Amino acid sequence: MSLPAQIKVYEQDQQSVVIHADPKLEILTAYLKSKPRAIATNPQIKSGVIRSGKGFRVQIYNGNEREEANRLKVDFVKKFPNIKTYLTYIQPQYRVKIGDYTNRADAQKFANQISKEFSPVIVVPDIIEINTFKND
Numbered sequence: 214m215s216l217p218a219q220i221k222v223y224e225q226d227q228q229s230v231v232i233h234a235d236p237k238l239e240i241l242t243a244y245l246k247s248k249p250r251a252i253a254t255n256p257q258i259k260s261g262v263i264r265s266g267k268g269f270r271v272q273i274y275n276g277n278e279r280e281e282a283n284r285l286k287v288d289f290v291k292k293f294p295n296i297k298t299y300l301t302y303i304q305p306q307y308r309v310k311i312g313d314y315t316n317r318a319d320a321q322k323f324a325n326q327i328s329k330e331f332s333p334v335i336v337v338p339d340i341i342e343i344n345t346f347k348n349d
Contacts, residue, residue, distance in 0.1 A: 237263060268341030269320035270299070270310035273331040282307035285331065292330065297342070313341035 241263065274285045279302075286300050286309050299310045311327075314320035320336040328334045 263342065263344050265340050266315075266343050268339060268343070269314045269317050269336050270312055270339045270341065271314075271320055271324045271327070272308060272310045272335050272337045273327070273333075274309040275306055277305055277307065279307055282309050285309050289327075289331065293327075310337065310339060313343065315341070315343065 273289065274282050276282065282300055286298050289296075289309070289311060290298055293311075296312055299308075301308045301310065312320065312323060314323070317336060324334045324336050
């Protein structure tokens with residue numbers, strides 16, 4: 214688990230305030246600072262947001278065995294390196310979930326695609342990461 218980023222903000226009286234934030238915020242801020250004019254003047258660069266919301270993921274493992282959960286996650290990442298994979302633990306169950314789908318139909322389509330290699334496969338509702346940046 215990564216530690217939150219620390220951002221120092223100075224007021225007029227020179228007393229510092231430290232804000233503890235998600236590390237993604239620091240990456241996003243650095244990116245936007247490096248291209249402020251390009252974003253404002255280039256119509257091909259689209260702005261966006263990264264947020265979380267209700268959606269769906271494809272679950273390929275639900276069980277008590279940590280080693281099995283890790284093995285399945287590694288196997289999946291080797292076969293599909295560009296799809297986000299999540300390993301969670303809610304006592305006493307480990308779960309391996311795949312992707313960030315905003316609708317059930319897209320998640321089910323992907324579940325059908327991988328069902329020959331991973332079994333059982335189920336589409337589950339989850340809080341997903343929604344990235345609306347068009348140029349990443």
